[in-house]
Amino acid sequence: MGRYSFTRAERILKSKDFALIRKEGKRVASKNFVTFLKVNSLGIRRLGLAVSTKVGGAVKRNRIKRLLRECFRLNKEALPPSMDIFISVKQGFNPVGYKDVEAEIKSVISGLYTAT
Numbered sequence: 001m002g003r004y005s006f007t008r009a010e011r012i013l014k015s016k017d018f019a020l021i022r023k024e025g026k027r028v029a030s031k032n033f034v035t036f037l038k039v040n041s042l043g044i045r046r047l048g049l050a051v052s053t054k055v056g057g058a059v060k061r062n063r064i065k066r067l068l069r070e071c072f073r074l075n076k077e078a079l080p081p082s083m084d085i086f087i088s089v090k091q092g093f094n095p096v097g098y099k100d101v102e103a104e105i106k107s108v109i110s111g112l113y114t115a116t
Contacts, residue, residue: 006073012048012084021048021086030108032093036086045079047072048086055089064089067101075102078109 012018025038040046049068051061068087079085087105095101 003077004073006047006069010044010046010076012046012086017084018048018050018086021084025084025086028108030104032090032095032104033108034088034090035108036084036088038084038086039080040082040084043082045072045076045081046084048084050086050088052089052091054091055093060094064093064095064101067095067098068105070098071102071105075106075109078106 012021021036021038025036028035028037047069049065051064053061055061055064068089072085
């Protein structure tokens with residue numbers, strides 16, 4: 001696969017993995033997201049998403065998930081190689097476009113590096 005791909009191995013799919021990341025991971029809150037970050041032993045970056053029905057209808061939730069996956073896919077090289085990232089979207093999030101999502105995710109990531 002190419003450098004900008006998003007493979008199945010890079011997705012967090014199991015509920016026990018989500019629970020472990022929430023329990024043991026570092027929590028970083030921003031205006032529209034709650035992000036949990038945890039180092040893994042797999043040697044790859046993985047992404048998990050949670051978008052509640054409180055955020056909106058199916059069309060809105062799926063659009064938000066597409067924007068978050070695209071942001072991860074294009075910016076994953078900026079993350080440490082063995083990192084699990086779980087993003088939970090807060091109620092009321094209404095992105096205008098990709099740039100809104102990317103700016104907020106990059107601020108969370110930069111805040112992580114300055115805090116450590």
